[in-house]
Amino acid sequence: MDLSYGKEAEAFRANVRDFLAQRWRPASLRGSELKSYIRDFRRDATDEGYLYRGVPRRFGGSEQPVDVVCAQVIREEFGRARAPMEIYGNGMSMLVPTLLDRGTEEQRERFIRPTIAGDYVWGQGYSEPGTGSDLASVHTRGELVGDEWVINGQKIWTSDGARATHMFALIRTEPDAGKHDGISYLLLDLDQPGVTRRPIRQITGGADFYEFFFEDARAPADWIVGARGEGWAVSRTTLKHERASIGSAETLGRQFRKLVELAREVERNGRPAIEDPQVRQALTRIEGWVLSHRYSSYRLFSLAAADEEPGLIGLMMKLLLTETGHDIALAAQELIGDHALVEPAGAGTQDRGPEKWLDLIMGTLGNSIAGGTTNIQRNIIGERGLGLPRDLAMGGQ
Amino acid sequence: MQFHLSEEQAAIQEAVRGTLEDSFGAERRQRHVDDGGPDFDAESWNGMMALGLGGLILPEAAGGSGLGLLDLALSVEMLGYGAAPGPLVPHLLTGLALSLSDDAALKGRWLGALASGETVATLALGGGWLPESWDVTLTGGALTGRVGHVVGASAARLLLVGTAGGGLALAESGEGMAIAPLDSSDRTRRAAAVTFDGAKATQVFAPGHPRVARLFDAALILSAAEALGGAQRSLDISVDYAREREQFGQPIGRFQALKHQLATMALEVEPARALLWYAGYAWDSDQPDARRAAALAKAHIADRFVSVARAAVAAHGGIGYTWEYPLSIWLRRSLADRATYGAPSVHRARAADLAAW
Numbered sequence: 001m002d003l004s005y006g007k008e009a010e011a012f013r014a015n016v017r018d019f020l021a022q023r024w025r026p027a028s029l030r031g032s033e034l035k036s037y038i039r040d041f042r043r044d045a046t047d048e049g050y051l052y053r054g055v056p057r058r059f060g061g062s063e064q065p066v067d068v069v070c071a072q073v074i075r076e077e078f079g080r081a082r083a084p085m086e087i088y089g090n091g092m093s094m095l096v097p098t099l100l101d102r103g104t105e106e107q108r109e110r111f112i113r114p115t116i117a118g119d120y121v122w123g124q125g126y127s128e129p130g131t132g133s134d135l136a137s138v139h140t141r142g143e144l145v146g147d148e149w150v151i152n153g154q155k156i157w158t159s160d161g162a163r164a165t166h167m168f169a170l171i172r173t174e175p176d177a178g179k180h181d182g183i184s185y186l187l188l189d190l191d192q193p194g195v196t197r198r199p200i201r202q203i204t205g206g207a208d209f210y211e212f213f214f215e216d217a218r219a220p221a222d223w224i225v226g227a228r229g230e231g232w233a234v235s236r237t238t239l240k241h242e243r244a245s246i247g248s249a250e251t252l253g254r255q256f257r258k259l260v261e262l263a264r265e266v267e268r269n270g271r272p273a274i275e276d277p278q279v280r281q282a283l284t285r286i287e288g289w290v291l292s293h294r295y296s297s298y299r300l301f302s303l304a305a306a307d308e309e310p311g312l313i314g315l316m317m318k319l320l321l322t323e324t325g326h327d328i329a330l331a332a333q334e335l336i337g338d339h340a341l342v343e344p345a346g347a348g349t350q351d352r353g354p355e356k357w358l359d360l361i362m363g364t365l366g367n368s369i370a371g372g373t374t375n376i377q378r379n380i381i382g383e384r385g386l387g388l389p390r391d392l393a394m395g396g397q
Numbered sequence: 398m399q400f401h402l403s404e405e406q407a408a409i410q411e412a413v414r415g416t417l418e419d420s421f422g423a424e425r426r427q428r429h430v431d432d433g434g435p436d437f438d439a440e441s442w443n444g445m446m447a448l449g450l451g452g453l454i455l456p457e458a459a460g461g462s463g464l465g466l467l468d469l470a471l472s473v474e475m476l477g478y479g480a481a482p483g484p485l486v487p488h489l490l491t492g493l494a495l496s497l498s499d500d501a502a503l504k505g506r507w508l509g510a511l512a513s514g515e516t517v518a519t520l521a522l523g524g525g526w527l528p529e530s531w532d533v534t535l536t537g538g539a540l541t542g543r544v545g546h547v548v549g550a551s552a553a554r555l556l557l558v559g560t561a562g563g564g565l566a567l568a569e570s571g572e573g574m575a576i577a578p579l580d581s582s583d584r585t586r587r588a589a590a591v592t593f594d595g596a597k598a599t600q601v602f603a604p605g606h607p608r609v610a611r612l613f614d615a616a617l618i619l620s621a622a623e624a625l626g627g628a629q630r631s632l633d634i635s636v637d638y639a640r641e642r643e644q645f646g647q648p649i650g651r652f653q654a655l656k657h658q659l660a661t662m663a664l665e666v667e668p669a670r671a672l673l674w675y676a677g678y679a680w681d682s683d684q685p686d687a688r689r690a691a692a693l694a695k696a697h698i699a700d701r702f703v704s705v706a707r708a709a710v711a712a713h714g715g716i717g718y719t720w721e722y723p724l725s726i727w728l729r730r731s732l733a734d735r736a737t738y739g740a741p742s743v744h745r746a747r748a749a750d751l752a753a754w
Contacts, residue, residue, distance in 0.1 A: 289668075295674065298398075302398050302399055313668065389640070
């Protein structure tokens with residue numbers, strides 16, 4: 001085993017550092033000046049081959065060969081310099097790869113460039129009230145009338161819903177076909193009279209998700225990705241390009257370090273809580289999981305760099321992240337004691353004491369649900385990972 | 398960056414697993430754990446030694462292969478998977494201790510025989526496992542004291558003994574040493590209490606020598622490796638059973654409740670693998686966090702093994718609760734692995750101290 005990235009990657013790192021030292025100097029800029037500086041910076045970083053590496057040059061990307069180590073070095077160096085990376089969101093993580101894989105040349109030209117530039121912000125239109133884990137049961141209807149799709153129904157749990165300008169959605173266009181075969185993957189402009197959006201207030205008090213109502217909303221006939229009825233398969237397209245990263249391990253590691261800091265700050269029996277033997281046991285018990293997650297992400301990264309399959313461990317990282325996040329949240333709740341009785345001020349405001357941990361204590365519950373519930377994760381591990389027979393109701397035989 | 402198993406590492410693991418299965422298969426294993434069985438099994442011992450396990454981490458000059466602790470841990474994981482009997486891991490640690498010593502005469506005398514497995518060695522640490530608690534005294538080349546739990550003591554010719562203040566001494570079995578076999582709960586690694594009353598011994602490391610700490614870390618890592626293998630086996634037995642056993646006209650593994658139970662077990666085992674790898678890597682490359690990594694790996698994985706072995710019994714229903722069903726062997730090993738070299742809470746407390754919290 002060897003955790004160094006190797007000489008080639010270190011030489012590459014030196015280039016990235018040089019570039020950043022010369023090109024990322026935003027210190028005195030504010031407002032619109034800063035905005036346009038960032039825009040230019042991203043363009044130059046893309047020209048250098050550091051951003052949008054999986055996107056062809058003709059659509060505004062840098063079209064680099066797959067190299068997860070280089071991608072990781074870029075993330076590390078941009079992170080260190082606090083330089084902006086790609087505009088992140090559903091557009092880059094889901095729509096662009098889908099268009100590259102299944103879209104028409106026209107669709108790629110029409111949508112990828114403005115998405116990369118941040119002019120199009122995409123919402124995901126998958127979930128509906130009532131679909132839950134049975135996503136293919138979507139009801140929102142799309143009917144081709146003349147040269148337009150006419151859409152009626154409702155979508156829910158759309159992140160970025162406040163800013164979204166467009167949506168990619170699973171729409172039932174073939175009502176007489178089977179459950180999966182009746183769905184198409186349509187693109188929608190959200191700025192039109194037939195679309196209403198409404199924020200969903202979450203258990204945390206914040207509103208990161210929106211629901212969308214469609215009443216005769218319209219989309220051009222050729223804003224369909226893949227053929228009619230192929231939407232389910234199109235939506236399964238996943239981002240393969242340099243997907244492996246150790247990003248989520250860094251998130252968990254950061255949360256754990258904050259937990260240790262919290263234990264230093266709060267007191268138990270008149271002494272810093274971190275001196276309490278029970279607290280030390282609790283922290284090191286959690287750390288066993290945090291480090292298992294971290295080193296497993298190294299393992300996955302190493303497998304990806306060698307172009308090998310991730311296997312069982314690749315199916316577990318989300319559940320591991322969720323469960324360990326809960327452990328951290330519960331330990332924090334115990335440590336903050338009566339501070340948990342006070343609602344925290346909004347993020348980014350002044351005067352947030354230990355009660356700010358409530359954001360994480362409640363927010364980590366979202367991980368149990370978003371992107372496949374914990375129960376579904378266990379099904380996946382059991383069926384795809386351990387080879388157990390599939391549930392009959394879910395298509396097993 | 399390389400942080401997954403190489404083809405060669407996977408091949409060595411497979412060789413150890415296969416050879417152990419051939420030499421210590423289900424029937425032999427079951428006979429071995431019957432009441433009054435031996436503390437040593439020559440067939441599997443010879444099989445492992447013929448593979449070169451005894452010298453895997455020893456220098457080539459001593460007839461070894463010169464590989465690292467991580468490589469050894471990968472093999473030891475397979476010993477745990479196959480419930481290898483006798484003092485294999487203590488033997489490997491004795492060889493490692495001698496190879497770390499600067500005493501050329503001592504190395505010349507024993508390393509070759511330890512590498513080949515011709516001489517069987519074991520560990521007699523005493524106290525409460527941690528080096529600072531070892532309490533056998535070494536005075537004028539003679540040992541006095543008692544060690545409560547020595548695996549394979551009757552079969553061993555050499556004993557590496559923990560001495561007061563955290564030293565290590567090497568003694569040959571014989572005069573001045575009384576061996577009282579215990580009724581060990583782990584029947585695959587039976588132990589005896591050993592009383593030293595003037596047994597002759599040679600000091601390998603003086604009390605407080607830094608290599609004692611390093612050796613103890615290696616013991617924690619190998620113990621974690623054995624536990625990981627045992628946890629994997631407990632999971633595999635359970636998954637196989639869930640795929641075959643039918644109830645209500647279908648394999649029970651189709652029922653979501655059991656499927657989720659097995660997934661939870663897998664979630665305990667698979668991520669722990671990388672925790673072990675890191676501890677081995679950190680030991681081999683002498684990383685600043687090597688001591689903590691060993692302590693945390695031992696604590697975490699020992700707990701996982703007990704948890705998975707217990708869940709495995711629960712996942713089986715009645716058959717899992719019987720003596721003759723093989724799970725009993727791994728459940729008992731999990732209890733031994735958790736206790737040996739110190740309980741998880743002991744090592745978590747150490748890990749907290751080592752973090753300077």
